[in-house]
Amino acid sequence: MITVIPEIKRKFQLDEIRNDFPILKRLVNGKPLVYLDNAATSQKPQAVIDALTQYYTFDNANIHRGLYFLSELATEQYESSRLKVKEFINAMSVSEIVFVRGATEAVNLVASSLSNTRHFNEGDEVIISNMEHHSNIVPWQFICEKNKLSLKVIPINDAGELDMAAFKKMLNEKTKLVSVVHISNSLGTVNPVKEIIEIAHSKSVPVLIDGAQAVPHYKIDVQDLDADFYVFSGHKVFGPTGIGILYGKTEFLEMMPPYQGGGDMIRTVSFEETTYDDIPRKFEAGTPNIAGGIGLGAAIDYLNQFSRNDLIEHENLLLQYGTEQLLSIDGLKIIGTAKNKASVISFVIEGIHPYDIGTIIDTDGIAIRTGHHCTQPIMKRFNLPATARASFAFYNTVEEIDKLVDGIYKVKKMFA
Numbered sequence: 001m002i003t004v005i006p007e008i009k010r011k012f013q014l015d016e017i018r019n020d021f022p023i024l025k026r027l028v029n030g031k032p033l034v035y036l037d038n039a040a041t042s043q044k045p046q047a048v049i050d051a052l053t054q055y056y057t058f059d060n061a062n063i064h065r066g067l068y069f070l071s072e073l074a075t076e077q078y079e080s081s082r083l084k085v086k087e088f089i090n091a092m093s094v095s096e097i098v099f100v101r102g103a104t105e106a107v108n109l110v111a112s113s114l115s116n117t118r119h120f121n122e123g124d125e126v127i128i129s130n131m132e133h134h135s136n137i138v139p140w141q142f143i144c145e146k147n148k149l150s151l152k153v154i155p156i157n158d159a160g161e162l163d164m165a166a167f168k169k170m171l172n173e174k175t176k177l178v179s180v181v182h183i184s185n186s187l188g189t190v191n192p193v194k195e196i197i198e199i200a201h202s203k204s205v206p207v208l209i210d211g212a213q214a215v216p217h218y219k220i221d222v223q224d225l226d227a228d229f230y231v232f233s234g235h236k237v238f239g240p241t242g243i244g245i246l247y248g249k250t251e252f253l254e255m256m257p258p259y260q261g262g263g264d265m266i267r268t269v270s271f272e273e274t275t276y277d278d279i280p281r282k283f284e285a286g287t288p289n290i291a292g293g294i295g296l297g298a299a300i301d302y303l304n305q306f307s308r309n310d311l312i313e314h315e316n317l318l319l320q321y322g323t324e325q326l327l328s329i330d331g332l333k334i335i336g337t338a339k340n341k342a343s344v345i346s347f348v349i350e351g352i353h354p355y356d357i358g359t360i361i362d363t364d365g366i367a368i369r370t371g372h373h374c375t376q377p378i379m380k381r382f383n384l385p386a387t388a389r390a391s392f393a394f395y396n397t398v399e400e401i402d403k404l405v406d407g408i409y410k411v412k413k414m415f416a
């Protein structure tokens with residue numbers, strides 16, 4: 001008889017968790033750092049920093065090519081990270097995991113490569129939404145121009161939710177791809193991506209999901225979603241910068257030509273003809289970000305210690321508390337009030353420019369984002385030049401939200 005031993009997860013202890021992130025102990029302008037810009041990038045646990053140090057201190061060598069000890073060790077670590085990513089997002093196969101620089105490069109890879117296939121013909125349409133990050137707009141504009149396609153945009157309502165009826169109407173025989181964000185970085189809206197994929201698939205249209213903001217918060221299962229492509233960045237999920245993931249279903253990756261040429265992506269090269277390696281290596285030309293890949297693996301190991309539900313529960317508490325506290329401030333308006341939201345709160349205050357809010361509270365060590373958040377079309381939709389945005393991770397505390405609120409009162413006083 002086989003006995004299944006239940007996996008024991010680390011208990012959610014906020015103080016202990018904060019101890020894992022050395023930067024959270026630093027002072028900024030003489031005050032303890034209050035880091036509320038997690039949608040831009042997340043902080044790194046010591047385990048990730050140690051993995052990078054270990055690699056550069058003891059294990060540094062180029063991968064895939066050397067037959068000596070260090071090269072094999074580095075290759076083994078890099079490829080084991082790929083396996084960790086595969087399991088982390090529940091891909092069917094490790095060959096569906098392509099290492100890239102980040103979500104931006106992943107979208108560019110798919111757009112550029114598909115534009116060199118017969119997938120798109122003149123007059124075809126690509127659907128995105130009004131709440132996309134520029135990285136899920138501009139690459140499609142490039143190929144729309146090149147392949148003479150049209151870009152269609154799903155509108156949103158005043159709460160910042162997708163107009164699903166409009167989306168359904170938009171789909172037609174010319175639609176060749178839908179590319180939408182899972183969680184909006186400027187509104188916090190969690191989009192019904194499973195439903196979007198189901199609807200698009202009913203018309204045989206493949207779907208790319210920009211998961212840059214979703215992977216740090218939720219357990220992602222690409223098979224359950226049935227996403228054709230899913231992209232995210234390592235630095236937003238507590239890993240290093242300069243590394244990210246393109247997940248693609250085998251049938252698409254096999255059909256797509258390489259994105260860049262060079263070493264490592266080939267099988268044979270002669271001046272007459274070059275043959276390419278299998279997926280995913282076909283898409284990974286040149287020496288990759290080896291340390292970044294290993295660091296991302298360490299970030300996944302770190303997250304896997306916890307029950308993701310415990311992390312989500314704490315973030316939901318921060319979202320609820322933060323929303324209530326901010327709304328209690330006279331003249332403050334939250335932009336993005338979708339029913340289903342992640343821990344991102346964008347806001348404006350009557351008569352005060354968001355840049356002033358950000359700059360003044362920075363003097364108290366509080367870091368929030370101000371600006372258009374690389375989503376200019378959504379700012380235009382709400383007729384705003386910019387918002388202030390607080391975005392929380394599982395290591396944030398309600399006391400930090402209180403400090404943000406105190407900081408905003410200070411700003412209001414200065415502008416009174």
Ligand SMILES: Cc1ncc(COP(=O)(O)O)c(C=O)c1O
Binds near residue numbers: 185
């Ligand atoms: C929703 C979304 N998509 C894509 C990106 C681009 O990520 P990166 O700059 O890491 O490539 C971001 C970054 O903020 C984002 O929030």
